[in-house]
Amino acid sequence: MTENSGNIKESLEEFVKQALQSYAEAQGVTLPKMTILIERPKVKEFGDFASNAAMQTVKIFKKNPMEIAEGIKERIPPSPLIGEISIAKPGFINFRLNPAASGIALKTILAQGADFGRVNVGNGKKVLIEFMSANPTGPLHIGHARNAILGDSIARILNAAGYAVTREYYYNDAGVQMKNLGLSLQARYRQALGEDVPFPEDGYQGDYMKEIAQMLVAEKGDSLKSTQETQAFTQFAADHIIKLIDADMRALGIYFDNWFSEASLHKNGKVDRALDRLAQQGMLYEKDGATWLRSEQFGDEKDRVVIKSDGEKTYIMPDIAYHQDKFERGYDILINVLGGDHHGYVPRLKAGVQALGFDAARLHCIVFQMVTLLKDGEQIKLSTRAGKFITLKNAIDELGADVVRFFFLMRGADSQMTFDWQLAKDHSMNNPVFYVQYAHARCCSLFKKAEEMGITWLGVEQGDPALLALEEEQTVIKTLERYPEMVRLAAETMEPHHITVYLCELAGAFHTLFTSGTKDETKRFLRPDEPALTQARMTLVAALRQVLANGLNLIGISPMEKM
């Protein structure tokens, strides 16, 4: 295990823990089980790290926190990492690291390269993340993108955090909606052949159905003209629409490992098997001619019907079977990403999973709030049923995949976000995507410039990090050090936006440093008159470029070399 900043933090935690233990023994007090927290103070005057252990233990020691802090401080073993320990007002113990620590950070970054920031939260556990799962009934609109991008980014982050992740798309190719789709295509097909047939009342109205009908005509001629069976139409439409969806996903850099069909669950008897299992567990009962699931006892609002009095299964049944299948495939953790309009469904599904005998805590449902699109001064709500929508393809074509991804990752999943089309379209400094990408491009540009100037970077070993004494440089280094912690945070909370926010901050620290060089030549990176300093600074730029690239990859955005 290479030493890095994450470990510095962990070492400090260990030091404080031991010191606290030793102090407790000296005081003849038994410590309850507690976690020692080390945090980074917001205000840099307080140092690099701080612990609130003394304040947390006031009641245990029955002493003034300042006094406890002093007692702990005395017992912290000397370390080459720690420069200074001080105690402040209410009872904080503040740590300032030795400048040498920043050298270690840069070395670690460059030694680990693309692996810097990989942390071990998951311990190799198998995760199945199911996302998108939009029914193949029409093209995706821009609101769908939030699901796709969240899911994919979480997958990337968990992957970096030591989980073995599988991405899966579940599509409902059974049931009434699909039948409806088939009927819609059938009508369009016959219309395309010149017949005057009515269009189903609640059919899928979009023009895309006409296009698909044209394709069907091209492929099959009029051979299906008098076919009453809708299955062939459904199949054709669904296959085609799934291809469109997959194309959109690929355009966003998203690749599913599995496409899972609902119909397959029915075909191979998995739905019936799940039903049997529920019955065996005594989770079903009959009432009013229907079969009910005892979901209320697992936290659902009420019991749910799983088989209607007409003998048809309700929609929840295949979903329960699907989740049984997921667990049986050996996954430790299941993640579902779904829109806020489906949040009511979560307790139901969890109850179903528990009724089967699985631990519902292994199923994480990530719920994101709806998106409003702001375009041409108009607010458009993006629900699936909204008549007016902008297709995802349209957005990717006009804005670019990076912009679309970044915008959805700037905010937490549970913020009702507004997608500002004008801002997204603005390829200028107002657009935060370019702010971060520009930072990466600037790093690359510095290396090109160095080459032009005949300067060669000789690698980490040649740059003495102690020369990086500017305040702006230190800010950049401290921000770089935090990267693994950010990955850990994003993984533990399954919230990718922490990475995005962090990258903006890192880019900002670099831009500040860079621009300081335009005002004061001594602050420039490339100074032929100061070879040693130039080497050290190039080391910093190399590390920075690496972390920016790693972070951007983590949220699926390309690090541009030139802009």
Added chain:
RNA sequence: GCGCCAGUAGCUCAGAUGGAUAGAGCAACGGACUUCUAAUCCGUAGGUCAGGGGUUCGACUCCCUUCUGGCGCGCCA
């Protein structure tokens, strides 16, 4: 009526297991380009963290309550 999510600067939003002086971008105003890419930077102004209680050494964060907004509450999917 019940449940979930939210309410932080004029606008869009950050604020990790409760911590020290609540942050950023945009918009406004004032500055910095004979440059290592100004797609950048610096400064000024902007706040009763929706309101009210509570928990404690300490609350934007946790609990209760009121108000406002979004979304859900079927033998629909």
